[in-house]
Amino acid sequence: MPLRTPAIVVNFKTYLEASGQNAVGLAALCDDISKETGASIVVAPPTPDLAIVASSVSIPVYAQHVDEVPSGSTTGHVTVENIKASGAKGTLVNHSERRIKIAEIHEIIVRSRAVGLGTIVCTNNLGVSRACAAMDPDFVAVEPPELIGGDVSVTTANPRIVGDTVRAVRSVSGGIGVLCGAGVKNGRDVAKALELGADGVLLASGVVKSMDRRATLLDLVSGLK
C-alpha cells in the first residue's frame, strides 16, 4: 500500500486559502506536523500547484483528479503520467465533486498501478463502494454527499456506513484500505473512524478553513493514536 496507515488525507480542494503560495504554505505545515508527530499525512493541492508542492515537501502529495486519456495530444487534461512526472505519489479518483465514468475508474486504477501511483477512489454509498472495491484500487474513501462540508462528522452522523463500507470492501479484498470523510473536524472524529475499522480520514474545510491550522492538525493527528 503506497500510503502508511492510519492516514489523514487533506484535500485542499480549489480554495483560494490553499492555492498558489497558500498551497505551498499549507503543505509545509502538514509536512512539519508529520515530522513532529510521526503521523502519516497526505496533501492534495489544487492541480496547478501539484509539482511545486511535490518539490517542496517530503510527505506524499496526491492529485485531486486524473483524466483517463493518454499523454500527448490531450491538451488541458491531466494524465496519469503527468501526475507521476510532477512528483506526486498518487491521486484521488472519482471525488464527489468530480465524478467520472466507471470504465475510466478501472483504466485509471490499472494504469496508476503500472506507473507506481496510489489510488484513492471516492464513493458515495455502499453500492458504489462495493463496485469500486471490485476494481481493486489502493483505497476506497466513502463520503456521504449530504454530509460533505457540513458540521457533523460522518463518524457521528452515520457511523454505520463507515462500518458497513469497511466490511464490504474487506470482503472483496483484504488488501484495499478504507478511508471515510465528510464533516471530519477533530481528533475525536479521527479516533472514531479508526474504531469503526477505517484506515484513516479524508477531509478538507476542517483544515483549510481552520482559524488555527496547526492546532487543528495537531488535534486531528492525536486521534490516530
Add this chain to the structure above:
Amino acid sequence: MPLRTPAIVVNFKTYLEASGQNAVGLAALCDDISKETGASIVVAPPTPDLAIVASSVSIPVYAQHVDEVPSGSTTGHVTVENIKASGAKGTLVNHSERRIKIAEIHEIIVRSRAVGLGTIVCTNNLGVSRACAAMDPDFVAVEPPELIGGDVSVTTANPRIVGDTVRAVRSVSGGIGVLCGAGVKNGRDVAKALELGADGVLLASGVVKSMDRRATLLDLVSGLK
C-alpha cells in the same frame, strides 16, 4: 493586450517530453531564446506543472484549460483563481482537445479579465471564430482540426481561413488579436501567418517533438521579423 505581439505560443500539451522536469526545462529554453532574441514567446505547460514553471521563468506562462466553476468545493477542477494564484498570466480556452460550452467560454472571458488573466480562445472554423470574437476575448486562435498535428502548416494548406478569420475578428473588434495554428513548424510558417494578418502562432509538436528544440525555436522566432 496582455501579450506582446507578434507572439509564438508553445503548447506543451500533455507530452511526457514536456511534463514535470521536462516542462521546466523546455520553458527555460523558451525563456532563454526570448531573452536572446527579444521575441515574445508564451509557454503553456501541463496543468500540474503550471506553478513550478511560472516560478522559474520570466516569459508569460499560460494554462491549457480552465473550468468555469467557482473556487472552493470544486475538487479536481482548475478555476480562474487557481490559475491566477499559480503565477500564470493567462489561459487557453476551448482548445480543440478540450472544448467547452458556450456559456462557459463567456463566463471565463469575463472572470479572467476581472482578475487580470489573458484569454486565448481556440476555434475550429470561421463561424465559431466569429461567435467567439463576439464574446470579446483577448485573442482568437483558429486551428482547423484536420490539420492539427499534421506535417503541413495551416498557412500553406489553408491560408484563406487565416485571412478570413483575421478579417472576421477585426470586424467585430479591432482590439482582439488573432493567432493561427495547426502544422506550424518553422520560421517561414510564422512569417506567412503574420503576412496573412495574424498576430502570431500557436504550436505544439513542432517544438516539443523537435530533435533540436533550440534550433527550431530560433528558426520560428526568425519568422517574427
Add this chain to the structure above:
Amino acid sequence: MPLRTPAIVVNFKTYLEASGQNAVGLAALCDDISKETGASIVVAPPTPDLAIVASSVSIPVYAQHVDEVPSGSTTGHVTVENIKASGAKGTLVNHSERRIKIAEIHEIIVRSRAVGLGTIVCTNNLGVSRACAAMDPDFVAVEPPELIGGDVSVTTANPRIVGDTVRAVRSVSGGIGVLCGAGVKNGRDVAKALELGADGVLLASGVVKSMDRRATLLDLVSGLK
C-alpha cells in the same frame, strides 16, 4: 424561417405531467388551440415521445436537444437525422438545462439547415446571444437563468435584456428571429415580449403546471394579437 411568427413555443421539459400519454394529450390541446385561434404554437415534448407526438398533431414539433454526433454507432444519442426521421420540424439547441459546446452548436446549425430542421438556440445573456447569432441559427431564445421557473416574467423583471437581445441579434442578421423566456405566464407577458421586439416566447411550467391548460393557452395566445 421554419416557424410562423409570432410564435409560442411550449417546452414540456421532462415533466411527468407532459410525458408519455400526457405528452400526446398536451400536444393535442395545443394543436386544437392553434386551429381554433390561428395562433402559431410549437411543442417540444420529452425526447422519447417525439415521434409519437409528431405523428399525432399538425403543429410543428421540436426536439428539446440534439447531439452533435453522426448517425450510426452512437447508441443513446439523438442525432439531427434521428430528429428529422421522427417527423419533428426542428430542435432547441443549448437549452440552459442542457448546454453544449460552442463547436457543437455551430455544427448542429449547419447540419439542421441542410436537412430542413429549424433551430432555436437558447442563450443566457447578451454576450452569448451575440455569439450565437454569429453562427446564424433560425432563432435565438434568451432566458436569464435566474428567472427560469420563477413567478415573474422576463418581460417584467428584465425588459431591457429582451430589447438589447433583439437589437444585438438584428445587428448581426435581420433574418434571425428572437424569442424570450423565463417566467412567462400569460397574455400580457406575451404582448410585452412582442412590444419589446421579440418574435415570440418560450415557456414551460406556465403551461405544463397550469390547473387549466386550455384557459392558460387561450390567454397566452391572446397576447399574440
Add this chain to the structure above:
Amino acid sequence: MPLRTPAIVVNFKTYLEASGQNAVGLAALCDDISKETGASIVVAPPTPDLAIVASSVSIPVYAQHVDEVPSGSTTGHVTVENIKASGAKGTLVNHSERRIKIAEIHEIIVRSRAVGLGTIVCTNNLGVSRACAAMDPDFVAVEPPELIGGDVSVTTANPRIVGDTVRAVRSVSGGIGVLCGAGVKNGRDVAKALELGADGVLLASGVVKSMDRRATLLDLVSGLK
C-alpha cells in the same frame, strides 16, 4: 427478471436504416419473428422513436440510454420516468458509445427497479463487469470495445471473456443475467454464447445492416434452441 431468457437484444443504435418509420418497421419484423418462433427478442430503437415503437409492438422495447436526473426542469434529458411513461420496459445503461459515471449507474439501477424498468448494464472488460454486478442490475452485457462493429463474434474472438464474465457475475449474485455482444452475426454465434453460459446476446449492425433482415433474425433465433 423482466426479460424472458435466453434473449436476443437488437440495438438499433442511431442508424438511419432503423430510425423513424424504419424503426417502427424493424420492430414490427422482430415482433413477427418472436411470435412465429416463440423466441425472446428485445428491441432498442433510437430515443425519439421509443414511444411510437412501444405503442406498436408487443415484444419488450428498451431505451438505449437514460440520464440520472429527476423529471421536471431537466430539458433535453431522458429520465427513468420518461422511459416508463413511453411504454418501454427497460433500458440499456452505460453502453460503450454512451458511458456514464459510476454513481449514475447505481442510482439508475435503484430507480429503474423502483418503477419496474429492467436494466442491462454494458461493460467493457472483466473488472468493470465485476463492478457493475456489485450494483445489482438485471443484466450485465459485456462487449469488448475492440470487437464492436467488427466481423468476428466475441464468442469466436474472445470466448474466454464471455465465460469469465459469466462466472464473475454469478459469483456476485445468481440473479443477475449475462449477455454478450460485439460482432454477433448468426445463429452459431448465439448458440456459442449460450454454450459459454450467457443468457443471450446484444447486437446491432448484424441485424440493422443485413440485406435480408428476416433471414438474419430467423438464423439468430435458431441459435437459441
